[in-house]
Amino acid sequence: MEDDIFKQRRNSYIEIGKIYFWTATINKWQHLLQKDEYKNVILRSLAELSSRGKIDVFAFVIMPNHIHLIWRINDYNGKETAQASFLKYTAHEFKKKLKLGMHGELFQYAVDAQNKAFEFWQRDSLAVSLFTQKVAYQKLNYLHYNPAQAHWKLVSDPCDYPFSTAKFYMMGVKEFNFIKDLREEF
Secondary structure, eight states: OHHHHHHHSOTTOOOTTSEEEEEEEBGGGOOGGGSHHHHHHHHHHHHHHHHTTSEEEEEEEEOSSEEEEEEEEOSOBTTBOHHHHHHHHHHHHHHHHHHHOSSOGGGGGBOOOSSOSBOOBOSSOEEEEOOSHHHHHHHHHHHHHGGGSTTTOSOSSGGGOSSBSHHHHHHOOOOOTTBOOGGGTO
8 A cells, every 4th residue: 555655656756855856847848948037037946945944955957948956845835845836936937027028928838727827837847866975976967967968059068057056066166155065965
């Protein structure tokens, strides 16, 4: 019986107090995060939840259509999980920004649902528990080298990508005050 409970959990399940590699993708893989103003929405949300002790962020990269985080959820944000608050807040901010645009981009995220008119994040984000140092560092490297991959070609050196913690881990330059050092956890 107990095994059945665990089998039903989706790969988006996050246990409070544990460190995870987490990926969230923009609906239909659209490149909403291409513009810096949308990346900054993500950074503001991470900084706010971190300052309130709801999350610890160890690493991140914000790609044109998805994000990767290494983080720990410390507490609920009111009645909802911190990751739900993050997704909800960023979606509301994306909607506000897109409403201001004159190009009709907002309707690219329209959905036929009873509880919402637009969906910015795909359901079932991926959460991978980082239970060993080896797995944690493998995910850390994957995350940081993502912008330099051949199919993205955003930068040739991961440290040149401004929406990532690569510079912190590779050069010791801390550009985001909410980042905690993953190396101190293992």
